[in-house]
Each structure stands twice: as C-alpha cells, then as structure tokens.
Amino acid sequence: MSDAAQSTAAEVRAAAEAVKTALDRHLAAVERRSGEDDPAVYEAFNELAAAAEEYDELLYDRYDEVTPFEIPGTDDSLPPYTGPEEPSAVSVLIRRDYVVVEPQRLLAQAQRVEAAEEPADEVAGTVHGALGVLFEEYEPDEIASRHKEFGLEEGDSTLWVTAEEERPEPGEWLEAPFEQIDPQQIVCRFDASAVYDEESDGEDPEDDLGPDPELDGELDEDDLEPLDADR
Numbered sequence: 001m002s003d004a005a006q007s008t009a010a011e012v013r014a015a016a017e018a019v020k021t022a023l024d025r026h027l028a029a030v031e032r033r034s035g036e037d038d039p040a041v042y043e044a045f046n047e048l049a050a051a052a053e054e055y056d057e058l059l060y061d062r063y064d065e066v067t068p069f070e071i072p073g074t075d076d077s078l079p080p081y082t083g084p085e086e087p088s089a090v091s092v093l094i095r096r097d098y099v100v101v102e103p104q105r106l107l108a109q110a111q112r113v114e115a116a117e118e119p120a121d122e123v124a125g126t127v128h129g130a131l132g133v134l135f136e137e138y139e140p141d142e143i144a145s146r147h148k149e150f151g152l153e154e155g156d157s158t159l160w161v162t163a164e165e166e167r168p169e170p171g172e173w174l175e176a177p178f179e180q181i182d183p184q185q186i187v188c189r190f191d192a193s194a195v196y197d198e199e200s201d202g203e204d205p206e207d208d209l210g211p212d213p214e215l216d217g218e219l220d221e222d223d224l225e226p227l228d229a230d231r
Contacts, residue, residue: 007058015055022051037080083185087163090187093178094159096144102151106130109150113137156193162186
C-alpha cells in the first residue's frame with residue numbers, strides 16, 4: 001500500500017478480530033468434521049488463510065511488522081477429494097522443466113550414445129535432436145538424477161497422483177494425455193520450485209562470486225564420468 005492509503009490502527013484491529021473469528025470457525029469445523037476431506041474444513045481453512053493474509057498485510061503497512069506464522073496460500077491448495085474411496089487404478093502425471101545450460105555437453109553425450117548404436121542415426125548434431133536421443137535412451141528419473149551430465153539445469157517440477165475407478169482402455173488418452181484431469185480426484189501432489197528455497201531469500205549479491213578462479217573454467221571430474229550407453 002502507498003503512504004497515501006496507509007491502513008489505520010482501527011483497520012488493523014478489525015483485521016486481527018477477523019483472524020480470531022476465522023480461527024474459531026476453523027476449530028469448530030475441525031471438531032465437527034464428517035470425514036478426512038470435509039468440505040466445511042476446507043472452506044474454513046481458506047477463510048482463515050485469507051483473514052491471516054489480510055491482517056499480515058495491514059500490520060506491515062501500518063506498523064512495519066509481520067506475524068510469526070505463515071499459512072499456505074489457497075491458490076495451490078487442492079479441492080476436497082471426491083474420487084473413489086478404494087480406487088482400482090491410479091494415474092501419475094509428471095512435469096519436469098530443464099534449461100539447456102551447456103549445449104556442447106548435451107551434444108557430446110548424445111553423440112556418444114548414438115555412436116554406440118548400429119547403425120547410427122546421426123541426428124544428435126542439433127540440440128533438439130540430442131534431446132530426443134537422450135530421452136529415448138534414458139528413463140526420465142535417470143535424466144533427473146544425472147541432469148548435470150547432460151548439460152541441463154533443473155527448473156520447476158510437479159507430480160500428481162490421481163485416482164481412477166478403473167484402468168483406461170489402451171490408447172484411450174494418448175492423443176491428449178494431460179487434459180480432462182479432475183482436480184477433485186487428485187490424491188496428492190508434490191511440487192519443487194526455486195520459489196520455495198528460503199535460502200535464496202535475502203542473499204547478498206556480493207556473495208555470488210562466480211566460478212572459482214582456481215578451476216580456470218575446467219569441468220568437475222564427476223561431470224566427465226563416461227555414460228554407459230549399453231543398457
């Protein structure tokens with residue numbers, strides 16, 4: 001908020017009272033919950049989160065102070081689960097983002113894989129061709145665990161587990177595999193992102209001194225470990 005629209009002491013006090021009210025409602029909903037995914041608890045949680053966020057903002061605007069607790073935002077919260085209680089099948093959806101930070105390393109590793117094949121396809125001369133070679137040769141989990149060897153840098157990733165009444169028919173969703181996902185059938189999800197890395201908050205730019213001059217631009221020995229293309 002700008003100084004011209006700075007919140008008043010009365011507004012801060014009213015926001016604090018709203019938090020107390022939302023806290024009482026949340027506790028009451030929890031005490032009366034009808035099951036693990038009671039929608040009343042979910043709604044009360046969202047109201048409490050919104051009230052706490054409003055109070056925190058007004059408190060900081062008026063007094064330059066913050067609350068000692070943090071309630072997760074509701075934008076990333078899952079809605080109440082309404083899928084089968086005893087699912088007979090599950091779907092696992094995974095997205096992992098990478099940045100190609102060392103194209104020459106990527107090309108070299110792909111060409112090494114390609115050279116071991118008979119006959120060689122000779123498509124690893126471009127970045128997109130090299131990516132195709134490596135992701136065809138190695139499982140996604142292996143790419144994730146060895147991404148530095150392939151000249152890649154990890155970005156955000158997410159994994160969703162959804163419950164199904166029955167196994168889909170073969171080929172049923174191949175044309176659009178990530179469409180028609182019902183958020184209320186997501187059993188759980190796991191996210192990884194740099195925005196969750198608290199260690200990166202408040203870092204002094206002077207602490208980032210760049211590469212160690214003693215390395216003289218050389219690669220780590222672990223990075224030079226040859227890949228076993230014959231699996």
